[in-house]
Amino acid sequence: MEKLFVSSWYDNVETVPENYVFPPGIRPGDDLCPKSDVIVPIIDLANLHDKSGRASVVKQIMDASKEFGVLQVINHGVSRETLDETRRMFKDFFKLPAEDRAKEIIKEYSVRMIELGSSILEVISEGLGLEPGYFGKDLTEDAKVNVNHYPPCPDPTLTLGTSKHNDRSLLTILLQGHGNVPGLQYCNDGQLTTIDPSPDALVVFMGHIMKIVSNGTLRTAEHRSVTNKTEDRESSAFFLCPTQDCVIEPAKALLTPENPPLFKSITYKEFIKSHNANRIKKENPDDVVKTFFIKA
Ligand code: OGA
Ligand code: NI
Numbered sequence: 001m002e003k004l005f006v007s008s009w010y011d012n013v014e015t016v017p018e019n020y021v022f023p024p025g026i027r028p029g030d031d032l033c034p035k036s037d038v039i040v041p042i043i044d045l046a047n048l049h050d051k052s053g054r055a056s057v058v059k060q061i062m063d064a065s066k067e068f069g070v071l072q073v074i075n076h077g078v079s080r081e082t083l084d085e086t087r088r089m090f091k092d093f094f095k096l097p098a099e100d101r102a103k104e105i106i107k108e109y110s111v112r113m114i115e116l117g118s119s120i121l122e123v124i125s126e127g128l129g130l131e132p133g134y135f136g137k138d139l140t141e142d143a144k145v146n147v148n149h150y151p152p153c154p155d156p157t158l159t160l161g162t163s164k165h166n167d168r169s170l171l172t173i174l175l176q177g178h179g180n181v182p183g184l185q186y187c188n189d190g191q192l193t194t195i196d197p198s199p200d201a202l203v204v205f206m207g208h209i210m211k212i213v214s215n216g217t218l219r220t221a222e223h224r225s226v227t228n229k230t231e232d233r234e235s236s237a238f239f240l241c242p243t244q245d246c247v248i249e250p251a252k253a254l255l256t257p258e259n260p261p262l263f264k265s266i267t268y269k270e271f272i273k274s275h276n277a278n279r280i281k282k283e284n285p286d287d288v289v290k291t292f293f294i295k296a
Contacts (some may be wrong), residue, residue, distance in 0.1 A: 014154055021158045028226050029157050033182060036193040040068060040186055043200060045179070046075035048119060061120065062127035069206040069219030071187050072195070076202055078112040085109075087178045090147050090234050106145075113173050113238040114143060120204060121240070130215055130251055137168055138246040139213065141190070146237040150183065153227035161225035161233070166289075168209035168275060169239035173219060176203070177234035182236065187222040194232045206274075208289055209242060215250035242268040263292045 021027070029248020041064040064071035086109040088172035089102050121135035152159040164187055176184060184195045184203065195203055211220040225235070242248060249265035266274075274291055 011237075012060055016153060016158045022160055022163075023064040026160075026163070028123055028159050028160065032156055032226050033185075033194045034192050036191055038068070038186070038191060038193040039204075040064075040070055040072055040193060040195050042072045042074060044074050045077065045119075046076050048123070054123075055295040057183065058123050061123050063216040065124065065127075065206055065210075067219070068186070069211075069221035070195075070223070071204050072201040073116075073204060074198075074201050076116050077119075078116060078202070078234055080200060082112055083175060083202075084173060084178070084235065087234065087276050090149075091177060091232075093147060094148075097098055103160050109236075110143065111144065111236070113145075114240070116202070117171055117173055117238070117240045118123050122296065124210075124214075124218070128251070128254065130253055134251065135170065138243045139209070140240040141243045141246075142241040144169075144239045144241060146239065148225070148235045148237070150227050150233045151224065152230055152232060153254070154229070155243070156227040157282050160226060161227045162223075164222055164224040165279075166207070166222050166272075167205055167207035167224070167237070167239060168221045168272065169205075169241045170209040170213070171240045173238045173240075175236045179233075181229065181231045181233040183225045183228060183233045185224050185226060187224065192224075207239070207241075209248055209271075212248055212292065213251050215254050215259065216262045217254070244269040262294060264294055265268065266292060 041060065042058065043060045043064065045057060048057050048181050061071065082105075083291065085105050089105045093102065117140070118136065121140065125132065125134040129158055148162065153159060161183055172225050174184070176195075180197060182194050182196050184197075186193045186195055205221045205223065208220050225233075227233070244267070246268045247265055248271055250261040250267055255261055271292070275289075278291060
């Protein structure tokens with residue numbers, strides 16, 4: 001018999017299984033899509049490669065990364081066809097056995113995400129005043145993709161698709177699935193903002209590592225996802241991560257007596273180990289990296 005990627009035990013579920021129910025206070029409750037004044041900026045990258053347009057793109061990306069740690073990009077150079085094929089493939093991924101076609105699409109998608117991620121990181125290194133190519137080395141050499149599938153949930157008020165977290169990457173590019181199924185929520189100092197899916201926009205999150213490397217100049221965006229009563233939802237997160245032995249520390253070029261390092265140097269391997277140990281104990285994702293703060 002052909003092996004499927006996941007079982008479909010949830011097809012016959014009528015109530016939320018007990019081990020999926022979150023404690024009150026952490027579960028979303030009745031207000032699944034709260035109103036918010038925060039607008040996650042949508043940045044048009046069409047002029048990224050011309051001299052006169054670039055400065056404005058750099059400013060917009062830096063402003064969004066400092067204020068929110070998350071932004072959306074359009075006219076990013078990844079064709080609608082590639083995005084749609086990737087979405088379709090990830091939707092089917094959970095129902096179908098792996099095929100060569102899927103491998104081709106994953107390859108195209110990965111190449112495009114690395115290209116786009118690298119251009120955004122070039123903008124950020126320029127904006128921070130780092131040398132060109134600063135992020136092009138072992139800070140991004142490990143790319144990973146996380147494909148999420150959230151089946152319809154009998155009671156979305158009781159559970160979460162993904163708990164509140166910050167990504168452990170340098171940068172994440174998130175592709176939301178086909179259809180208009182919202183679910184992704186950005187948490188800004190406790191205020192939740194739903195980032196509606198859009199056929200052409202990609203969501204870009206600054207991860208924990210970006211906050212450390214930028215010595216706290218850039219924010220890392222806390223986010224979570226909620227489930228839906230009637231529809232399946234998919235998303236795929238493309239993470240640009242450091243290699244295991246890469247040393248994670250504030251970029252030396254940013255440090256001055258007035259701007260001393262806020263974080264200790266640590267290898268990425270140690271970071272992950274410590275993060276794994278801490279997140280089990282801590283409820284607040286930001287507390288997880290507090291162990292890396294240099295105490296004043
Ligand atoms: C993730 C993530 C949210 C979503 O995979 O890191 O935040 O919408 N996913 O699936
Ligand atoms: Ni995430």
